[in-house]
Amino acid sequence: MFFILDQKTRGGLGKMKRFISLLIITILVFAVGFSVSAETIVLRYAHFAPPEQPIEIAGREMGDRIAERTDGAFELRTFPASQLGGPQEMIQLNIEGSTNLTTHSASGLGEVYSPLAIVDAPFVFESIEHAREFFRSDLMQDIAKGLLEERGLRILDASGMFGARHLSTRNTPVREPSDLEGLRIRVHEAESRADMIRAWGAEPVITPTEEMYMAMQTGLADGQESPFSWQRDNKYWEVQNYVMHTGHFIQNEVLVINEEFFQSLSSEHQQIIKEEAIIWADEVTRMYEEANAAAVGTLQEEGMTYIDDVNIAAFQEATVSMWDKWESTWGEGLHFKVVDREYNVLSPEEWQDY
Numbered sequence: 001m002f003f004i005l006d007q008k009t010r011g012g013l014g015k016m017k018r019f020i021s022l023l024i025i026t027i028l029v030f031a032v033g034f035s036v037s038a039e040t041i042v043l044r045y046a047h048f049a050p051p052e053q054p055i056e057i058a059g060r061e062m063g064d065r066i067a068e069r070t071d072g073a074f075e076l077r078t079f080p081a082s083q084l085g086g087p088q089e090m091i092q093l094n095i096e097g098s099t100n101l102t103t104h105s106a107s108g109l110g111e112v113y114s115p116l117a118i119v120d121a122p123f124v125f126e127s128i129e130h131a132r133e134f135f136r137s138d139l140m141q142d143i144a145k146g147l148l149e150e151r152g153l154r155i156l157d158a159s160g161m162f163g164a165r166h167l168s169t170r171n172t173p174v175r176e177p178s179d180l181e182g183l184r185i186r187v188h189e190a191e192s193r194a195d196m197i198r199a200w201g202a203e204p205v206i207t208p209t210e211e212m213y214m215a216m217q218t219g220l221a222d223g224q225e226s227p228f229s230w231q232r233d234n235k236y237w238e239v240q241n242y243v244m245h246t247g248h249f250i251q252n253e254v255l256v257i258n259e260e261f262f263q264s265l266s267s268e269h270q271q272i273i274k275e276e277a278i279i280w281a282d283e284v285t286r287m288y289e290e291a292n293a294a295a296v297g298t299l300q301e302e303g304m305t306y307i308d309d310v311n312i313a314a315f316q317e318a319t320v321s322m323w324d325k326w327e328s329t330w331g332e333g334l335h336f337k338v339v340d341r342e343y344n345v346l347s348p349e350e351w352q353d354y
Helices: 007-035 054-069 087-096 114-120 128-135 138-151 191-199 209-217 228-233 259-263 267-301 312-330 334-339 348-352
Strands: 041-046 074-079 101-104 153-169 184-187 203-206 223-226 242-244 249-258 305-307
Touching (some): 087 249, 128 249, 191 312, 228 267, 249 259, 267 348
Parallel strands (some): 242 305
Antiparallel strands (some): 153 249
16 A cells, blocks of 8 residues: 555646646747747756756756857756656656756656666665666666667766665654554655565655655655755755665666757767766766765754664665566566676766667
8 A cells, every 4th residue: 555645636637737848848949939049959958856956057057068069059948846747747748859858867767668667676776886887887778778769768878876865754763674664655656666665664655756845744754765965955854853874775867868859960969968968977976975975964953863873784685575576677687787787887988879
């Protein structure tokens, strides 16, 4: 069993939100004709993060560099903070070409191309370095080829790191999975994450990102899981008292471009965008690593109790029950190849050459 916030109502709202998103994009495309010259190529960049987050900051900087390197041939227009809908709405807009450049979590893309769901396996990466290594490997390149062939989306770089995700709760210090029994933990719209919460003995509460705070404020959820910097930036100390160093997921952010749009560009412009995407991923990683490192102190200063003696082995063992169910989705043996680093690491430039 799991809870979904206003499930029936959200179905209708989701359709309305998608209609509104398409209407906004249509207006944007129409308006562009009046605001830029006919020769200007507009990059419409959509993502979930608020304007002050590294994904948006690095995106704008990337747009400025692309404009400078192409003598103003490109203009980047951003749509942060899920303005155009949730993960699946934004992915669909990207597939349709209404937006041509977007940032998604790999778990979100896993909903439209299942092998990408491997990154939603808890504890599959032991460090940020391990995760970045995999996302620039030949194994990940093969997965990216499949996404391109099936959905018409080209991954420019998948190694931008949002960071490790950690549990927080309102009233319960957690050191063992058994401490979660009877609690409701918010997760985003990915069934594998809901299965993880179940494996730990809690009940998953699935809500959109923009409703996380409200779910905890109203008591719909007793806790959540996200990077330290996200918890700080959203002032979770107002609705949570305990933060646990679990590091169960290391989440990446994937920069994706619509393939039809990409192929309409000159080879010179394609190369510039690819080079700038590498810089984007490196900058996103650097900024989030700095933010996550600094955030723990802020959470403590604001009154949250930080628990760093979590029995990680017990949490890892509890999630083993997921493997049989998900292996058919990930691909046989893929999980162990990632964990055991059975892949070849490529340079960023080699990785993009597919």
